Amino acid sequence: MIEFQQVSKTFGHWKAVDNLSLHLQDGEFTVLIGPSGSGKSTTLKMINRLVEHDSGRILFAGKEIRSFQPEDLRRRMGYAIQSNGLFPHWTVEENIGTVPALLKWPKSRIADRVTELLTLLDLEPNRYRGRYPHELSGGQQQRVGVARALAADPEILLMDEPFGALDPVTRAALQKELARIHQRSGKSIVLVTHDIDEALLLADRIVLLDKGRIAQVGTPQRILAQPASDFVADFVGRSE
Numbered sequence: 078m079i080e081f082q083q084v085s086k087t088f089g090h091w092k093a094v095d096n097l098s099l100h101l102q103d104g105e106f107t108v109l110i111g112p113s114g115s116g117k118s119t120t121l122k123m124i125n126r127l128v129e130h131d132s133g134r135i136l137f138a139g140k141e142i143r144s145f146q147p148e149d150l151r152r153r154m155g156y157a158i159q160s161n162g163l164f165p166h167w168t169v170e171e172n173i174g175t176v177p178a179l180l181k182w183p184k185s186r187i188a189d190r191v192t193e194l195l196t197l198l199d200l201e202p203n204r205y206r207g208r209y210p211h212e213l214s215g216g217q218q219q220r221v222g223v224a225r226a227l228a229a230d231p232e233i234l235l236m237d238e239p240f241g242a243l244d245p246v247t248r249a250a251l252q253k254e255l256a257r258i259h260q261r262s263g264k265s266i267v268l269v270t271h272d273i274d275e276a277l278l279l280a281d282r283i284v285l286l287d288k289g290r291i292a293q294v295g296t297p298q299r300i301l302a303q304p305a306s307d308f309v310a311d312f313v314g315r316s317e
């Protein structure tokens with residue numbers, strides 16, 4: 078589905094991503110993990126061209142990502158981030174309907190989709206659809222952010238620490254929700270986190286980054302049982 082071939086990205090003198098090669102399989106739940114500054118967000122944003130890579134190739138559905146219009150990519154790829162990114166002056170319904178509206182779905186179809194997604198994410202539709210983001214709790218805002226990312230049934234869901242700012246109980250609830258969505262839809266998901274417990278819980282495959290390079294790629298079981306280096310063993314062992 079997504080393939081990185083020797084991809085690098087430099088900011089000034091700093092190689093944020095250094096010669097990364099990685100194949101993300103269709104339908105797979107991939108977790109990108111690593112310490113702060115290891116290049117997780119940069120890697121994710123290169124997939125939807127919020128950041129342009131300097132060298133190497135990134136393929137989406139077999140084609141170099143630069144051959145797609147960025148807007149087109151972003152319609153095909155849902156994107157959810159830690160600071161939820163909701164438009165403060167738009168209602169829940171308008172926020173979730175952002176991409177469907179761009180795609181010119183009829184209003185009634187958007188309304189139905191909003192009902193469906195709010196239900197899926199455990200928010201009573203008629204209670205919440207007309208609210209503004211500031212009228213929601215942090216956890217509810219994150220749910221709306223996830224619903225928005227899912228709205229137009231994207232081929233791939235990109236998520237950057239979407240639950241990072243939440244209390245442990247809400248985080249666990251949303252992790253469960255996301256696992257359920259993945260099981261039901263079989264959608265490809267790429268999730269960035271620095272929380273090893275979250276990675277072990279959700280991932281089919283973990284990609285552990287260190288200073289812009291891959292330290293290890295493998296299933297949670299494999300990474301736990303056979304860490305490829307002291308760095309990996311330390312990182313995995315840091316789980317609280």
Ligand code: ADP
Nearest residue numbers: 088091093111112113114115116117118119120
């Ligand atoms: P992570 O998400 O793993 O914390 P990032 O991908 O955000 O890491 O950043 C990797 C490195 O690239 C960091 O050293 C960061 O400071 C640097 N970096 C990221 N984005 C920019 C930018 N827009 N301008 C300059 N440096 C950046």
Ligand code: MG
Nearest residue numbers: 117118119237
């Ligand atoms: Mg980051």
